[in-house]
Structures are given as C-alpha cells and as structure tokens.
Amino acid sequence: MEKMITCSSLPMTAPTATPLAYSPGLEGVVAGETSISTVEDGLRYRGYPVGELAERATFDEVAYLLLYGELPTVGELAEFQARVAMARRLPEPVRQLFHALPKWSSPLDALRTAVSALAHFDQDMADNSTEANLRKSERLLAQMPVAIADHYRISKGLQPVMARQELSHAANFLYMLRGTEPPAEEVRALDISLTLYAEHEFNASTFTARVIVSTMSDLHSAVTGALGALKGPLHGGANEKVMDVVRSAGGPSTAEAWTLDALARKERIMGFGHRVYKTGDVRAGILKPIARKLAEAGGSELVQWEDTADIIETVMAGKKGMYPNLDWPAGRLYHAMNLETPVYTPMFAMSRIAGWSAHVIEQLASNRLIRPRGLYIGPAGRSVKPIAERG
Ligand SMILES: CC(C)(COP(=O)(O)OP(=O)(O)OC[C@H]1O[C@@H](n2cnc3c(N)ncnc32)[C@H](O)[C@@H]1OP(=O)(O)O)[C@@H](O)C(=O)NCCC(=O)NCCS
Numbered sequence: 150m151e152k153m154i155t156c157s158s159l160p161m162t163a164p165t166a167t168p169l170a171y172s173p174g175l176e177g178v179v180a181g182e183t184s185i186s187t188v189e190d191g192l193r194y195r196g197y198p199v200g201e202l203a204e205r206a207t208f209d210e211v212a213y214l215l216l217y218g219e220l221p222t223v224g225e226l227a228e229f230q231a232r233v234a235m236a237r238r239l240p241e242p243v244r245q246l247f248h249a250l251p252k253w254s255s256p257l258d259a260l261r262t263a264v265s266a267l268a269h270f271d272q273d274m275a276d277n278s279t280e281a282n283l284r285k286s287e288r289l290l291a292q293m294p295v296a297i298a299d300h301y302r303i304s305k306g307l308q309p310v311m312a313r314q315e316l317s318h319a320a321n322f323l324y325m326l327r328g329t330e331p332p333a334e335e336v337r338a339l340d341i342s343l344t345l346y347a348e349h350e351f352n353a354s355t356f357t358a359r360v361i362v363s364t365m366s367d368l369h370s371a372v373t374g375a376l377g378a379l380k381g382p383l384h385g386g387a388n389e390k391v392m393d394v395v396r397s398a399g400g401p402s403t404a405e406a407w408t409l410d411a412l413a414r415k416e417r418i419m420g421f422g423h424r425v426y427k428t429g430d431v432r433a434g435i436l437k438p439i440a441r442k443l444a445e446a447g448g449s450e451l452v453q454w455e456d457t458a459d460i461i462e463t464v465m466a467g468k469k470g471m472y473p474n475l476d477w478p479a480g481r482l483y484h485a486m487n488l489e490t491p492v493y494t495p496m497f498a499m500s501r502i503a504g505w506s507a508h509v510i511e512q513l514a515s516n517r518l519i520r521p522r523g524l525y526i527g528p529a530g531r532s533v534k535p536i537a538e539r540g
Pocket residue numbers: 174382383384385387416417418419420421422423424425471474475476
C-alpha cells in the first residue's frame with residue numbers, strides 16, 4: 150500500500166547555506182556573459198564603437214553584425230537584404246487581427262499581439278536550433294516594421310501599402326507608413342537612430358527575452374515578452390514622453406524655470422538618467438545634432454523645441470548632475486520627421502529586434518535556467534487554522 154504523504158511530513162530543506170547578496174533592481178549585478186555588446190568603454194557592438202557604426206555603416210549592416218557576429222561583405226549584405234525584403238509581408242489573418250482590435254489599441258500593444266500571432270505562422274516554430282532562430286530573427290526583422298505600418302494605416306482607415314523590396318529597413322518603413330517616397334536625409338537620420346537603438350547589453354527588455362528562453366522557450370515568446378518590458382516609460386516608452394516634457398516647458402524663455410520647478414516637485418524628467426550611464430549616454434550625443442539638423446530643415450517651431458531641450462539639458466546637468474539618454478534626442482527627431490508619437494516605441498522595437506534575437510541565440514547556445522531568489526520579508530512561519538476558527 151502507498152504511504153500517505155502529508156505536508157508536515159515533507160522534508161524541509163534549506164534552499165541555500167550561503168548568505169544571499171541582494172541588490173534592489175539587480176543594480177550592479179552581472180547576470181550573464183555576452184559577446185554581443187559592452188557598455189564598459191563607450192558602447193560597442195561586437196567590439197565596434199557605436200559612433201563608428203552610426204557614421205560608417207547602415208542599420209542593415211549593423212543588424213547583420215549583431216546576428217552573425219561580423220560586419221557583412223558587399224555580397225553578404227546583398228543576400229541578407231534580399232532575404233529580409235522577401236519576408237516583408239504579414240500572413241493575412243495577422244493583418245485581419247488589426248481590423249479586429251479596438252480603435253484605442255496602442256501601436257505597441259498591437260505590435261506585441263502581432264509578434265505573438267506571427268509565431269503560429271512561422272514554419273520554423275518548433276525548431277530552436279541556431280540556424281532556425283537566425284531564420285526566424287530575419288523574418289521578425291522584416292515583419293515588425295510591416296506590422297507597425299499596417300496597424301497604423303488600418304487604425305486610420307487607410308489602405309496598407311505594399312513593402313518595397315529594394316528599400317532599406319529605414320526607407321521601407323517610412324514608405325509603408327506614409328505611402329510616399331521618403332526624403333534621403335530623413336532615411337539617413339532614421340537609419341542612424343535605428344543603429345543606436347539596436348542593442349544595449351542586459352537592459353530590461355533584453356534580459357526579459359533571455360529569462361524567457363532560458364526555460365527553453367522560443368524566440369517569438371521571448372520577443373513578445375521583451376515588447377511588454379520595452380513598453381514601460383522607464384525603458385522604451387520614454388521616447389514617447391519626450392515631446393510632452395519639451396512642450397510642458399513652454400519654450401526657451403520658460404524652460405529654465407519650468408525645469409527647476411519640476412525638479413523641486415521631484416518630478417522625473419523623461420529622457421534623462423540611466424541605470425548604467427551616470428556621466429552621459431554616448432548615443433544621445435551622436436543623435437542630438439541630427440535631431441537639430443532635421444528640426445532646422447523643418448522650420449522655426451521645431452527649432453524652438455531644440456532650443457528648449459538645450460535649456461532643460463543645461464539645468465538637469467547643473468542642478469541634478471543628470472544627462473540625457475538616447476530617448477531624449479530620438480523623441481525629438483521622430484517629431485521633427487512629423488511621425489506620430491505612439492509609433493516611437495514600436496520604432497525602437499523594430500531596431501532592437503536585432504539585439505533581442507542575438508541575445509536569444511546566445512542564451513540558448515550555452516543555456517542555464519535564469520532563476521534568482523527573492524528576499525522574503527513576509528510574515529514569520531505560522532500554521533493554518535481551519536476556516537471556522539479564523540476571524
Ligand atoms: C532610467 C531610470 C529608470 C534609471 O533609474 P535608476 O538607476 O533606478 O535611478 P533611480 O530611479 O534610483 O533614481 C536615482 C535618483 O535620481 C532621480 N532621477 C532619476 N531619473 C530622473 C529623471 N529622469 N528626472 C529627475 N530625477 C531623476 C530619482 O528621483 C532619484 O532621486 P532621489 O535619490 O532623490 O530619490 C531613471 O533615470 C528614469 O526614470 N529616467 C526617466 C525615464 C527614461 O528616460 N528612461 C529611459 C532610460 S534609457
């Protein structure tokens with residue numbers, strides 16, 4: 150006869166004998182090894198400084214670098230771009246899903262739902278090998294901008310625009326969103342911003358993706374989860390808040406007083422501060438002149454927002470010792486390109502998919518389940534009274 154096991158007869162094992170280190174928000178904790186990027190010496194992707202990549206390469210080359218480990222040759226790039234261009238379409242049911250979503254669905258929520266839905270249609274879904282994950286990564290790289298553009302147009306009652314195979318990632322996105330040929334200077338500015346957004350070590354969304362695949366789950370699940378983490382205003386959602394900040398400051402004549410008041414009220418100025426960078430974010434410095442250049446091309450109202458932003462920066466540095474992160478110029482750049490605010494975080498995602506995918510592949514290549522501990526601060530041990538004896 151089987152022996153009855155009662156809860157009280159279960160062995161009480163101590164989970165660990167050594168004292169556990171605790172760092173709120175995992176600040177300063179090294180949570181894994183990576184050869185994809187480092188923030189130690191400026192930001193480098195696979196060893197290359199991000200500033201050199203922004204200046205001398207395109208986002209398409211950077212996406213290849215992140216996925217395959219090396220910058221592409223002319224031939225490798227052409228083949229990569231051709232594969233990605235071929236994958237620039239959504240299965241019809243995914244596009245239909247956009248019609249079914251409520252009018253108020255945000256573009257980021259729609260993108261997260263689309264990525265989850267795309268999993269069902271991917272022929273490599275059940276295969277978690279590096280080769281299959283590279284194919285899935287290329288497809289998501291191609292499909293995410295299409296999903297953003299299709300959802301945007303459908304939510305406005307417009308007809309989606311077919312992708313153009315000969316265009317780069319940046320150019321095709323602008324073309325699909327607007328339905329018109331994008332100007333070269335806007336394509337280059339967007340391309341640089343995508344390079345700067347493409348990868349950032351163990352940030353919250355990338356770490357989320359790594360945690361998900363560490364259970365031996367799949368790439369689409371990891372990217373769906375990463376999109377959820379990216380959405381928050383302390384992470385990717387910050388770029389959608391930047392113009393609110395700049396507009397609230399009123400203009401160059403009121404910006405200093407507004408910023409001082411906001412700091413006195415202990416408000417968080419979105420687009421400033423960073424968990425790792427405490428003396429400035431190299432990416433913000435690279436994008437700032439590009440945002441101003443496009444603003445200057447767009448007229449005096451845009452220039453006054455740049456001037457306002459400069460004053461806020463000066464006050465934040467002087468009073469708080471705090472510097473802009475990449476979202477600060479990116480939010481203004483996208484505004485200067487006349488793009489609507491709710492697509493800014495999805496645009497971050499259509500770049501970061503390159504980094505997320507590289508991390509998923511790296512995690513799976515030498516996987517160990519990511520399972521930290523919690524520091525218990527709840528009630529001391531107690532026993533359960535039958536319900537009639539409680540209260
Ligand atoms: C990015 C961020 C979450 C990093 O935060 P963190 O390392 O956890 O720092 P903390 O939240 O512990 O903040 C430390 C102090 O700086 C202040 N602080 C942080 N960011 C601030 C900001 N953007 N504006 C004003 N004060 C800020 C906090 O209020 C806190 O002040 P206190 O010590 O007086 O309480 C934070 O800087 C922030 O919220 N920035 C705005 C959102 C943003 O731009 N996110 C994109 C990041 S790339």
